[in-house]
Amino acid sequence: MRTWLLARVHLGTVAVLFVLTLSACLLVAGLPRATQASYDEALRRSLTAAPAMQADLTVAVASGSREEDLRERGQFDSRERLWREILPPDLRPLTRATGHMSAKTTLTPIAGTSGGAFINLGWLSDADRRVDWVRGRAPGAPATMRHEGETIPVFEVGIVEEALGEMDLRLGQTTIVGENDYAAVKIVGVFRAKDPGDRYWSHNADVLHVIEQQPPGGQDHVKHITTLMSDAGLTELSGEGRHLTYRWVLPLDGKAAGALAAPALQAAVTEFDRVVALQSAGSASRYHVETGLPELLHDFLAELFTAQTVMYLVLGGLLAVALGVIVLAVQLLADKLDHTLSLTRARGGSLRQVAGTAAALTGLAVAPGALAGYALSYLVPGPVLPIVHAGPVIVVVVAVGFAAVRPALVHRRPLHERRDDVAAARPSARRVTLEVLVVVLALAGAYLLRARGLSTSAGQDPFLLVVPIALTVAAALITLRCYPYPLRLLVRLTSRGRAAVPFLGLTRAARARSASVLPVLILLPALGVSVFAAVVSDGIAGTQRLASWQQVGAPIRITSEVEIPPAAIERIRGLAGVQQVVLAQTGRVQVGYGAERAEAIAVDVAQWRRILGDAPVGLPALSDGGALVSPELRGRGTLEIGWQSRLKLATRGLIESVPGFYAKGKFMVVPPSVQLRLAPNTLLIEGDASLAALERLVPSATVTSQEAALRAIQDDPLTSTVRWTLAVVTGALAAYALIAVVLSLVIGAAERARAVSFLRTLGLSERQAQRLTVLEILPMILVTALVGLGLGLGLPAALGPGVDLSSYAGDLPVGDYSLDLFLPSALAAGLAAVAVLGAYAHTAISRRSSLGAVLRVGDLT
Template structure:
């Protein structure tokens, strides 16, 4: 057999196989790249969005002896170079060239008495000239000395923020004596403010920008601030009081992170921590301070859930695509069967026949696989091993299947065989294996539900295998039970007078063995497409619920202090505002226990009107002296609440969260009536008013909207990738299911056309021919479609406890997998419509065939 001649003879079938192969290779090589690119982007956003104090690597040193003290910038910069040299290779690309060094004291008291204790710590920043600007006074200069208690003590010039001037009385020109046993004086010479308050580096040095208020349980109130001193002050900075620490901040550059390198980065951080620990001497101790391992562990947990779901659907997509290609290869080998059988009868060896058929298949599939592989490089993302292995696997399986089928078909010259037997008794071994697969699949699904999530960030093979086992079990049960309703229909049709139902169902029964492969393709295609659609809908629904839980209303306006009545009235009268509910939040004290939970007082009736039609339900309080407590507060009876004024309340029950306010920790919800006078620091608003307009009406307030919260949840790269992948997989699997129906129709087209033409010589009309073809095709769709749809709708419930998708839904568990009937019905209806259209097209094409040719061609 000449290969080019065979390619021209079967050009139509070859073209179809080429298209299927290109699409399959593009999906199997391109989707993993896109998926991995989204993983990398999610990691970069996670690291870049985290506080610098958590993501950066900070080496903290504490001098124990005077020999370990550093008194010059050059000594600190030498330490920075030393720590960078110790960085493992996996960390060096992630550490930026910036960073800064600091030296600070902590809990340095002001030597004076009063009801409030003041602490002024000394701080030096290596990049202060770049990060701060002086708005009053001047920048600090060289230190001086003064006499105190018969000793000469240093006087260090410092600057503070305006908040320290207001709250602690540290005005420009004043001198404060610090320390109790070891004294140092500071002179405030200037007031500074940050050049860029949004600079991430300030999270390391927030103590310089804000006064910290501390309420000890058995001591007076404390106010803490860190003052900024110049380089010259380092010479006078000693650790005699053991309150001095040094910090070398090595900034993390999240833009260079890759999800594939996370395990190596985790190991490198652990190694760097070990290196830092062993650098300590008798004069100085060192330790590594970072939250990077926790950030990476949290990301890996989310990544594991995303990979599990997407590898599951992508693996199913690959298997279905491969099955459709195998169905196309079978169609091609069927078309070559007469030619190869004739060559075999004329003396060609089995090797020659198989080589010819496999070569034609390779000539068709090989270039198409390369084309799909090349097209995948147009998509963004790193090149993973599956990018190379996927297209190669498609080509190898296609050629291997063609060779195996030709070997079985042409083992002997002109070997007679029949594939249209109505029933064939399976062997006991086969029945046992199939029963074992079904039992193991059901047992695995039960164990998965009983076990729940694996609790690790690694891929769970158990979770990946159970859906495959359930699909295989459902396919085996379907194939084993398929003959029984078909036989019943044949018997019922045999009792009627019409010949078309009997003939159509009889042909369907005789082609049952040839329909096994389409069933094995249709079932996973339908089940996984429905599964993807259900999961997508569940995530979307939960995302919307999470956005409402986060904001608590269509619009929420909050203020640090109480809102003036005039501001509330301006909001009420603003154009577009329909409803406004007042709320007051604050820290309260429970008299009997001394606990300090957070409280929310809100007009619940008005809040319900604001949230009319929202997916969240609001709690109900039975009286004006009732309260709902968080689980952290536990159950209790009557108790005294000290807020604006003491009030006696009765616990009505436990509430898990107050939407828009609190969802963890100690909190309670009380009715608006417990307030002794109207006060509000939060407004819950319903209406069509731009957030910018509300911010203009109340400049000191913060405005949140439910729509913005939903957009923020959906903007996460991992979340967007999961939802997009689900949509792509649903569409692709639905298309593959339709292709499987078309291929099964085309595979039997020749024999069906011959039978219809012969029956037309006996008086079969065109309408009856269409019904005959339709009755032959429909059993596969009518039996497989309900099973596939039911399995797809049941998979989320079976896998739900094992897959934590809360990271993609705003932190809420995706527990609602109640699917809409639109997509499953549309998929099943599409298959049925495809079968109907195929029957009409096939009948139209066979109408052109001459009846006298039908009598002369074919088997007698």
């Protein structure tokens, strides 16, 4: 049989099948690439934004004796080459070629201070490239001096400029350090970092800044500073009498990381630590790897699993619906070939010839479409995943397979008479039992998923992927079985009336065979997944807005560690865009007379509530002389606190959190009138003033806004990926749902035209024929649309804790899926409108054909 001739005869249907295949293959191959590219970008941003000390790989070892001391740079270099040689293959592409090495002492006290101040000795392998000497000179070789009858080494060191004032040191000063094994430190130079913002200084913050620490059990903070010495100083630096640690830093290139390799990186870090530890053989000190990379990868993978779960659900639903629509188009093509294939079979054609002809014609349409969609997917940036290759193949195999199997089943016998106008037979007991079992298992799966939560111990939880599919199948089965019963009730009611059109239309709809009803059920997963995507997207958006308000607590907030001067406050009040300024003072107060402490904010709550307006956060009213307290301070009646003076405050209410300030722990909100003098260090501003202008007015303060916080949450790569993917899938599924309605109308057009033509010979008018067609097709579409909407609205609640989207909403749980019925109503209305328009278009087209021609269509006798 001539395939090209058949393609030319049925060119319109072939073209529709080509376009549907192209769009499906483009979506199924392009969307995974785009989502994976965003996953990679999210991991790279996470590793790049993390402190270098947390992301980099650092090999460390403590020296406890002179035999373990490293005396020269060459010894450091040889070990660095060793660490790079034994790096696992998964880590090698991520480590930069140049790192740095260090030798530092810790807890080296200044003699005579009883541990009140510490000057540590340090050496950096690349200090000459990292610092500028602003005073004095670079350190030289160590010398010796006499101290308490002993000869001790004198280390020439440089010190950061900040430490001179902080620790009361001066250039040229010589200080004795140590408790038993003394040494002298002579400050010969003062340096300044060439680039203080370089990630490099994350590893060496103790060199660049004075570190204040509170020792265990101590009351006061002590100050630490690490000095810099020359290479020659290594000859005298020993761990025998002090705490000395050597480190080799292998910097991580976060831009080279990929999300697919993240699980392997975790295992590689563990393996690297094991191999490094093996190099400790024969040494009293153990080499080990210091890094926070596994924790970073663990947090990222937790977010990634959630993102992938949502993506699998919506993309899997999109693929299923796309395949269903393509199958509908193939069925339409098969129906158009039915007469030709019947003649072929009657003239002695084999089933293989019949099936091969249908498959070849379908392949002629879908194969070029699949290739075109596959090629266009390469325009989408991102890595090539297995689904990129497998997706188009699945589409082609399903389409061609259905095209081959269906004619083979229909034309098993030549000229086999098929009656489409009788009621379908009752389903067997076995089939009913199987369908009931599917429904019960789906409901049980949803309950178990909510009860046990999400399991990510072995990666993606397959249970979470199966339950939505089972719920969709269960909803489809229930709809298919229960759909005729309410229609039959309507048929009984309309049979008592005098009008024939409602009775005939509803009767034909109620007697529709399963084979004619099943194509329309493609609408159910299409609407279910699209509404689910829309609901989840709206839930994320609403929670993101809530999180931004909870982070800031006002449209604009200015916080300072010191009191903001009144003159600056007045300038802020006069700034363009500032509508209202609320003064607040935060601090840590004493509760009672013991060591208990709590966070407190003194603010006019009434003014604060006014500037919050319709924000999703709020505060209860507070009267003078009272306090709003956190749950940790509940039940205490009158509180006595120390803050500027001793105050007694009655508890006026309980507050779970203070927006922009406190979310847990012990805290309270008090009116400003309880203070002797309000010393504002926080400003809550209503308006849209320029943040840059506010920063210029108060240079020492931090300025944040609710809009900036919201943008920061939304701009996260994983967050934006989830939202735009949901939007794309929602639009695609809505389009497929409309196409499914149109195809279902076209598939039944011939049979419907034949029935209407018979009725028109009995006196049915054109207007009555239009109403009859609408009543025949509209009930099933409306019922399926309602079930699909219910499924989509119920899926978020059914999945429950299985989909934790807090990572994309400012770490707040996304649980308030408000029923915004605008989009669901729009989808249902659109489908109904398409069905009605299709019915009227069908009857309009049918008018052009004579009744005799229509009645002879398909008549072989």
